[in-house]
Amino acid sequence: MIIAIDGPAASGKGTLAKRLAEHFALPHLDTGLLYRAVGRVALDRGLELDDADATAEIAELLDVAELDEARLRGREMGEAASIVAAHPKVRKALLDLQRRFAHQRGGAVLDGRDIGTVIAPGAEVKIFVTAAPEIRARRRHLELEKRGDAPPYEEVLADIRKRDARDAGRTDAPLKPAPDAHVLDTTALDVESAFAAALLLTNRHKD
Numbered sequence: 001m002i003i004a005i006d007g008p009a010a011s012g013k014g015t016l017a018k019r020l021a022e023h024f025a026l027p028h029l030d031t032g033l034l035y036r037a038v039g040r041v042a043l044d045r046g047l048e049l050d051d052a053d054a055t056a057e058i059a060e061l062l063d064v065a066e067l068d069e070a071r072l073r074g075r076e077m078g079e080a081a082s083i084v085a086a087h088p089k090v091r092k093a094l095l096d097l098q099r100r101f102a103h104q105r106g107g108a109v110l111d112g113r114d115i116g117t118v119i120a121p122g123a124e125v126k127i128f129v130t131a132a133p134e135i136r137a138r139r140r141h142l143e144l145e146k147r148g149d150a151p152p153y154e155e156v157l158a159d160i161r162k163r164d165a166r167d168a169g170r171t172d173a174p175l176k177p178a179p180d181a182h183v184l185d186t187t188a189l190d191v192e193s194a195f196a197a198a199l200l201l202t203n204r205h206k207d
């Protein structure tokens with residue numbers, strides 16, 4: 001079974017994907033980390049994030065085994081990722097490895113922006129997780145506060161709005177629900193309620 005979880009920044013898709021993967025004992029890939037890693041390497045090398053050829057070359061040589069989540073999670077990397085993710089050549093370079101992951105024997109859970117639309121359009125379960133931008137910003141702000149690294153709430157909200165607009169506005173694989181995705185709005189749901197709703201949707205497809 002392939003479970004495709006998509007949604008905008010800080011919607012809670014990663015949290016849900018991890019929980020579903022644990023529940024069904026399936027491997028999980030957070031595809032945002034791939035784009036974050038490309039952005040990270042480009043910045044480390046002093047390259048322009050707008051340089052489609054240079055960033056695509058980084059994407060082609062990316063070693064998934066070396067993704068260091070802690071280093072890639074920061075705000076700056078989210079912004080860098082969304083810039084390189086708008087290059088069709090970068091997306092093309094990362095396509096095969098995501099498709100191979102999705103189609104491994106036994107199935108997988110992937111979360112990102114284009115899993116249900118591009119990476120695994122045949123996925124048995126597609127969930128598009130969303131929430132009001134102000135709520136997403138509040139959750140992300142809380143998370144950053146806990147890490148001792150929180151800018152003002154307004155900056156977090158502005159980051160989220162900017163990233164959503166870039167991700168939804170690009171020509172290649174824009175952020176949008178697949179026509180057959182279940183839209184799960186978690187604005188008024190805590191983590192447990194959101195997980196229960198996602199589980200219900202997934203089990204409905206399994207039966």
Ligand SMILES: Nc1ncnc2c1ncn2[C@@H]1O[C@H](COP(=O)(O)OP(=O)(O)OP(=O)(O)O)[C@@H](O)[C@H]1O
Nearest residue numbers: 009010011012013014015139143186189190191194
């Ligand atoms: N339903 C919820 N209620 C309250 N907090 C939540 C909920 N879902 C997720 N969170 C919290 O919101 C924050 C963002 O969640 P998460 O990292 O899963 O989002 P994401 O969509 O994967 O983010 P990104 O796109 O930046 O990778 C985390 O701190 C998480 O614990």
Ligand SMILES: Nc1ccn([C@@H]2O[C@H](COP(=O)(O)O)[C@@H](O)[C@H]2O)c(=O)n1
Nearest residue numbers: 031032033035081082085112113114167
């Ligand atoms: N399938 C995907 C996943 C991510 N992106 C881009 O990467 C940025 C960071 O993703 P997070 O999930 O870690 O927040 C995101 O803003 C997208 O630009 C993507 O394009 N496709």
